[in-house]
Amino acid sequence: MSDLNLRQDASANPIASLKCHHIAIRVPNYEAAKSWYTQKLGFRVIQEWPFGDLRLAYVAPPYDDSFYIELIGDGEVEDAPVYADINGSLRKAGHDHLCLNVNNVDEAIAYLAAQDVTLLGEPFEVEAIHRRLAFFADPWGNVFELAQVTA
Structure with a gap:
C-alpha cells in the first residue's frame, strides 16, 4: 500500500x-x-x-x-541504567533515546562537551538515512540523539 x-x-x-x-x-x-x-x-x-x-x-x-x-x-x-556508549543501550527493550534535530552535529557536540555533558561516542554518518548523528546522556542516564541532515 x-x-x-x-x-x-x-x-x-x-x-x-x-x-x-x-x-x-x-x-x-x-x-x-x-x-x-x-x-x-x-x-x-x-x-x-x-x-x-x-x-x-x-x-x-x-x-x-x-x-x-x-x-x-x-x-x-529507581536508578536507570547508565551507558558508556550508544551500543550498550540498544540491547534494552523499551524506550532507548529521543532524537533532536540540529543544524550542525559537530558544533552541537563541541558545545555540549564544553558544558561537561556526557557524550556517548563520536559523531558518525548513516548514509542510508542521510544523517550525521551523535549521542549524549543526562546525569540520570536518559539518552539523546542529535541528528543533522546531510543530503
Whole structure:
C-alpha cells in the first residue's frame, strides 16, 4: 500500500490527528533536573505543577514550541541504567533515546562537551538515512540523539 493510500485510509481513523506533544522523563531530583536542562541545554521552563509527592514541568528547546520534555521529579525512584556508549543501550527493550534535530552535529557536540555533558561516542554518518548523528546522556542516564541532515 502506498503512502498516499495510507493517508487516505487514515481519514477514517479517529486517532489520525495524532501529533507528538511531549515525552516524560523520570528523574530523582526535580530541581537538579530542571537546572541541568535549562543550563546545559538552554531549554525553557514552560509550565510547572505538583502531582502528589512529585513535581513536574514541561521544558522545551529554545526555539521549538511544538514539543516538550516533561520532567517528573522527586518522590521515590529507581536508578536507570547508565551507558558508556550508544551500543550498550540498544540491547534494552523499551524506550532507548529521543532524537533532536540540529543544524550542525559537530558544533552541537563541541558545545555540549564544553558544558561537561556526557557524550556517548563520536559523531558518525548513516548514509542510508542521510544523517550525521551523535549521542549524549543526562546525569540520570536518559539518552539523546542529535541528528543533522546531510543530503
